[in-house]
Every structure is written in structure tokens, then in C-alpha cells.
Amino acid sequence: MGREAMDGEARKFRNFEALAAADGGSPAPAVLVLGGSTFMGRALVERLVARPARLCVVNRGRTYWGTDDPSCGKAARLLADRRDPKAFAAALDEATRRLGGSAPRWDLVADFSAFNGPDIRAALDGLQGRFGRYAYISSDSVYEVSAWAGEGWLPRPTAVPHAPLVVEGDSERPAEGSRRRALKTADGYGDGKLQAEEALAAGLAEHSGSGPGLALRLPDVIGPFDDTLRLWAFWHWLQAGPQEPPQVHDPRSVKRPRRSLAEDGGRSRQAADGKPSEEPDTVPLAFVFSHDVARFIDGLLDSASATATAPPPSFDAVNLACQEQPDLRGFLGLLATASGLQSPPRLAEVEKPRTFLPSVERPWNLSCQRMLEVYRFTPTPLADVLKSCAEWFAKGCDEFPRDALRSAMKLPPAPRKLAIQRSGLTATPSSSSSSAASSADAEP
Numbered sequence: 001m002g003r004e005a006m007d008g009e010a011r012k013f014r015n016f017e018a019l020a021a022a023d024g025g026s027p028a029p030a031v032l033v034l035g036g037s038t039f040m041g042r043a044l045v046e047r048l049v050a051r052p053a054r055l056c057v058v059n060r061g062r063t064y065w066g067t068d069d070p071s072c073g074k075a076a077r078l079l080a081d082r083r084d085p086k087a088f089a090a091a092l093d094e095a096t097r098r099l100g101g102s103a104p105r106w107d108l109v110a111d112f113s114a115f116n117g118p119d120i121r122a123a124l125d126g127l128q129g130r131f132g133r134y135a136y137i138s139s140d141s142v143y144e145v146s147a148w149a150g151e152g153w154l155p156r157p158t159a160v161p162h163a164p165l166v167v168e169g170d171s172e173r174p175a176e177g178s179r180r181r182a183l184k185t186a187d188g189y190g191d192g193k194l195q196a197e198e199a200l201a202a203g204l205a206e207h208s209g210s211g212p213g214l215a216l217r218l219p220d221v222i223g224p225f226d227d228t229l230r231l232w233a234f235w236h237w238l239q240a241g242p243q244e245p246p247q248v249h250d251p252r253s254v255k256r257p258r259r260s261l262a263e264d265g266g267r268s269r270q271a272a273d274g275k276p277s278e279e280p281d282t283v284p285l286a287f288v289f290s291h292d293v294a295r296f297i298d299g300l301l302d303s304a305s306a307t308a309t310a311p312p313p314s315f316d317a318v319n320l321a322c323q324e325q326p327d328l329r330g331f332l333g334l335l336a337t338a339s340g341l342q343s344p345p346r347l348a349e350v351e352k353p354r355t356f357l358p359s360v361e362r363p364w365n366l367s368c369q370r371m372l373e374v375y376r377f378t379p380t381p382l383a384d385v386l387k388s389c390a391e392w393f394a395k396g397c398d399e400f401p402r403d404a405l406r407s408a409m410k411l412p413p414a415p416r417k418l419a420i421q422r423s424g425l426t427a428t429p430s431s432s433s434s435s436a437a438s439s440a441d442a443e444p
Contacts, residue, residue: 011079012078012079012080012091013076013077013078013094013095013098014076014077014078014079015073015075015076015077016056016076016095016098017076018054018055018056018074018075018076019054019055019056019076019098019099019100020054020100021054021100027054028051028052028053028054029051029053029054029107029108029301030053030054030055030056030099030105030106030107030108031048031053031054031055031056031106031107031108031109031110031301032056032058032092032095032096032106032108032109032110032127032131033045033048033055033056033057033058033109033110033112034058034059034109034110034111034112034113034114034123035057035058035059035110035111035112035113035137036057036058036059036070036110036112037057037059037060037062037064037068037070038064038065038070038225038227039221039223039225039226039227039290040112040137040221040223040290040293040294041057041070041110041112042064042065042070042225043223043224043225043290043291043293043294044110044112044293044294044297044298045057045070045071045075046070046071046294047291047294047295047298048075048298049071049072049074049075051298051301052074053301054076054099055071055074055075055076056075056076056077056078056095057069057071057075057076057077057078058077058078058079058080058091058092058095059079059080059113060079060080060081061077061079064225064227065225065400065403066400076095076098078091078092078095080092082113082114082119082122085118085119085121085122085125086122088122088123088126089122089123089125089126090126091126092123092126092127093126093127093128096126096127096128096130103130104130105130105131105132106127106130106131106132107131107132107133107301108131108132108133108134108135108297108300108301109123109127109131109133109134109135110135110137110297111123111134111135111136111137112137114136114137114196115189115192115193115196116192116193116195116196116199117192117195117196117198117199118199119196120136120196120199120200120203121199121203124199124200124203124204124206124207124210127207127210128207129207129208129209129210130209130210131210131211132211133211133212133213133214133300133312134200134204134210134211134212134213134214135213135214135216135297135300136196136197136200136213136214136215136216137216137218137293138193138194138196138197138215138216138217138218138317139189139190139193139217139218139219140166140217140218140219140286140319140321140360140362140366141187141189141190141193141359141360142171142190142193142194142197142217143166143170143171143190143217143362144183144186144187144190144360144362145173145180145183145184145186145187145190145191145194146170146171146172146173146174146183147172147173147174147175148166148170149183149362150174150176150179150180150182150183153362153363153364163363163364163365164364165364165365165366165367165369166319166362166364166365166366166367167319167367167369167370168217168317168318168319168367168370171194171197171217171317173194187360190360197215197315197317200213200215200315201213201314201315204314204315205314212311212312212313212314212315212316213314213315213316214300214312214315214316214317214318215315215316215317215318216293216296216297216317216318216320217317217318217319217320217366218288218293218320218321219286219287219288219319219321219358219359219366220285220286220287220288220357220358220359221287221288221289221290221293222287222288222289222290222385222386222389223289223290223291223385223388223389223392224290224388224389224392224396225290226290229403229406229407229410230356230357230410231335231356231357231389231393232393232396232403232404232407233356233407233408233410233411234246234332234335234356234357235335235339235389235390235393235407236393236404236407236408236410236411236415236416236419236423237411237415237419238332238335238336238339238341238345239339239341239418239419239422239423240411240415240416240418240419240422241418241422242342242345242346243418244412244414244415244418245345245346245347245348245415246332246345246347246348246415247347247348247349247350247353247354247355248328248329248332248347248348248349248350248353248355249282249328249349249350249351249353250349250350250351251349252349253350253351282327282328282329283327283328283358283361283362283363284325284326284327284362284363284364284365285325285326285327285328285331285357285358286321286322286325286358286365286366287321287322287325287382287385288320288321288322288379289322289379289380289385289388291380291388292320292322292379292380292385293320296320296375296377299377318370318371318374318375319366319367319368319370319371320371320377320379321366321368321371321379322379322380322381322382322385323368323372323379323381323382324381324382324383325365325366326382328355328357329344329347331357332344332345332347333345334382334383334386335386335390337383337386338383338386338387338389338390339386339390340390354411354412356410397423397424397425398424401425401426404423404425405420405425405426405427408420408423408425
């Protein structure tokens with residue numbers, strides 16, 4: 001290998017001495033994180049460094065929130081781009097080889113950056129089954145391309161005396177090709193995430209020796225270093241005060257009939273007589289704390305956090321969410337309380353409110369039963385999550401003024417002006433470790 005090629009390899013494979021096992025005793029677990037630059041991935045990297053684990057982070061080397069290395073030099077780093085599947089697979093193969101030993105193997109792979117089937121297949125081709133478990137960060141948007149969504153989310157029979165819940169088995173696609181295509185058109189992101197799950201399940205069967213796979217189906221994720229800035233925008237709006245309150249749907253306004261399946265790609269709920277049903281007044285908002293995602297994945301390294309009564313199946317999926325799933329009014333009340341503001345806050349009831357959450361409007365709550373009973377994971381209460389977020393937003397106005405301003409700019413003009421003033425921001429901050437320049441490379 002020539003000098004230029006060696007320099008290129010050194011730039012791509014950084015700090016790989018961090019993977020060396022300590023002399024004597026049992027080696028720390030080896031973990032490969034695909035993504036890991038920001039938000040959930042950053043939280044996991046920080047948690048694994050503290051464990052400690054032998055950690056390798058694979059991404060494009062972009063800078064978020066003032067750093068391109070959340071591990072602070074304690075993890076091996078591989079610069080690779082999933083948009084080149086062959087090169088990505090070859091890079092993972094080489095990274096695995098550099099673990100050392102006669103049979104190098106990752107104890108855990110945590111994949112934050114796969115958006116579709118080809119992304120998963122490239123990773124599996126490079127790993128060649130050399131891992132103990134593969135945790136894929138999926139989304140509850142997979143249910144938006146399901147047979148139930150294609151039926152318009154009509155109520156289904158339930159054995160318990162309350163509204164039906166969306167369980168993991170409800171991700172089955174509709175049988176009709178035309179309906180599948182309509183749902184894909186309506187929610188390409190959810191279709192890609194479900195395609196990735198399907199590719200992972202199929203690929204695990206093809207690569208002998210691989211460990212089981214697990215898809216974490218996440219609703220809207222909230223927490224520090226959230227590049228979407230949506231919750232921060234709501235925080236700003238509440239800070240603006242009661243004279244410019246956040247907007248919610250006016251229940252007195254005339255309900256709009258839902259569009260037909262052909263018009264909206266499968267999102268309509270059809271009544272039993274085939275006529276479009278009306279829009280619901282409220283929808284439940286489901287959230288998961290970014291630190292809970294990190295805690296759950298970290299727990300997979302411990303036998304106590306594996307499935308309780310039997311070895312895990314070759315592929316599984318679990319909804320990971322806070323148990324509390326309020327409507328928007330209730331959610332804003334919780335956020336106001338967490339922020340030390342009057343609660344319930346004054347809200348403006350309008351026919352077409354300006355809102356930032358939820359990402360999907362599904363009429364039924366996510367089921368948390370499998371998370372609680374099979375994986376024995378207890379999520380952080382939503383009120384505590386929001387308190388942690390509110391405290392971070394307040395500090396973030398000083399530490400990340402450019403991002404604080406970007407989040408405030410999501411508001412309509414009048415509350416935007418008040419929020420900027422009350423947060424002590426200026427319209428054009430002189431400097432900041434903003435995440436804006438790299439937002440296109442953010443995690444799902």
C-alpha cells in the first residue's frame with residue numbers, strides 16, 4: 001500500500017487502538033454504533049463510554065452541536081457513507097477484522113442510520129454474521145403503511161374494555177398491491193423503515209452465526225440535542241406568555257370529512273357504511289425519551305435485560321415509548337408545568353392550528369405491554385422527561401443560541417418576537433456551535 005493510500009486509511013479509520021482489550025480479566029463488550037453523531041446516538045455513545053465498552057462509531061464525520069466526536073476521543077471512529085453500499089460493507093468488514101482475535105465479533109450493533117432495505121443489506125454484507133445482537137432504530141411510522149392503516153384505522157375488536165391499542169403485530173402490510181402503493185406514497189419514510197425491518201429479518205436468516213435482531217419502534221423522540229427543534233419551539237411558545245398562546249384545534253369548528261383512500265393514500269378512516277368518517281377532535285401523542293433509547297440498548301448487553309423466559313427470537317420488534325400518551329392540550333399542560341409556568345396554559349383554539357407535533361396522527365395509543373412485560377423495561381415518566389428537556393432548553397439559550405433562535409423562528413411572527421425577547425436571544429447571534437449545517441445527516 002502506497003503512502004497516499006495509507007494516509008487515506010488513517011483518515012478513515014481513527015483511534016482504533018480504543019478497541020484493544022485491557023490486559024487481564026474479561027474484555028469490555030465490543031459495540032458498533034452506526035450513526036452516533038447526535039441526539040439518540042450521542043446519548044448512547046456517552047452511556048457506552050461510561051460503561052465502559054470497546055466502542056466503534058461509524059458515520060460521515062459531520063459536526064453537530066459543536067463536536068464531531070461525542071465520545072471525546074474514547075471511541076474508535078470509522079468514516080463511511082451508506083450511499084456507497086459496497087464501500088460501506090468493505091469498511092465494516094475491515095473494522096470488524098480490527099477488533100482482533102481469531103474470531104472477531106461485536107457483542108452488539110446499534111443501527112441509527114438505516115432508512116431502507118439496501119441500507120440494512122449493506123451493513124449485513126459487511127458484518128457477515130459477526131455480531132451477538134443487532135438493534136435497529138425503527139419508527140412507529142411503520143404502522144402508517146400497515147393493513148390497519150389501509151382500512152382507515154377502523155376500530156378493531158379488543159378483549160379489554162377500552163379503545164384498541166397498536167401492538168407490534170399490527171405492522172403487517174395490506175395484501176393488495178394497489179393499497180400498498182397508496183400507503184407508500186402517503187408515508188415513504190414509514191415504508192422505508194418497514195422495508196429495513198423486513199431486510200433485517202431476512203438477512204439474519206442468510207448469515208449463519210449472526211445473533212438475533214431487534215427493531216425498536218419509536219414514536220416522536222424528545223430530549224437534549226434534538227436536531228428537529230420541534231419541542232424546543234413549543235417551549236418557546238409557552239414562554240411567550242398568555243397573550244400569544246400556542247394553538248390547538250377548536251372543537252367547535254366544523255369537522256372536516258376525511259378524504260377517501262384514493263385521495264390521501266390510505267390514511268382515511270372509513271365508516272362501516274363506506275362513507276368517510278370525520279376527523280377526530282384529538283389524537284394521542286406518543287413520545288420516547290432519547291436517554292431511554294440509550295438505556296434500553298445499553299441494557300441489551302446485560303443478560304437481565306434480554307427476553308425473560310426464553311432465548312430471544314431471531315427477529316423481534318418492540319414499541320418503546322412513555323406510557324403516558326396525552327392529547328396535545330394535555331401535553332402542553334405537562335410541558336408548562338415542567339417549565340415552571342402556569343398550568344394549564346392558555347391555549348388558542350383555531351380551526352387550523354400551527355403545531356409541530358405529533359409526526360403522525362393515529363387515533364389509537366401505542367401498546368407498551370411488550371416493552372414492559374417481555375423486555376422488563378420501565379420508561380421514564382413523561383413529566384420527568386419534559387422537566388429534563390425544559391431545563392436543557394433554558395440552558396441551551398445560552399450555550400447554543402443559534403439553535404435556540406432557529407427553534408423560536410418556527411413560531412408565527414407575534415409569539416416569535418416575544419419568545420426571542422424573553423429568552424434573551426438576539427436576531428443574529430454572532431457565534432454558536434449550531435447543528436444547522438449538518439441537519440440533513442441527522443438521525444431518524
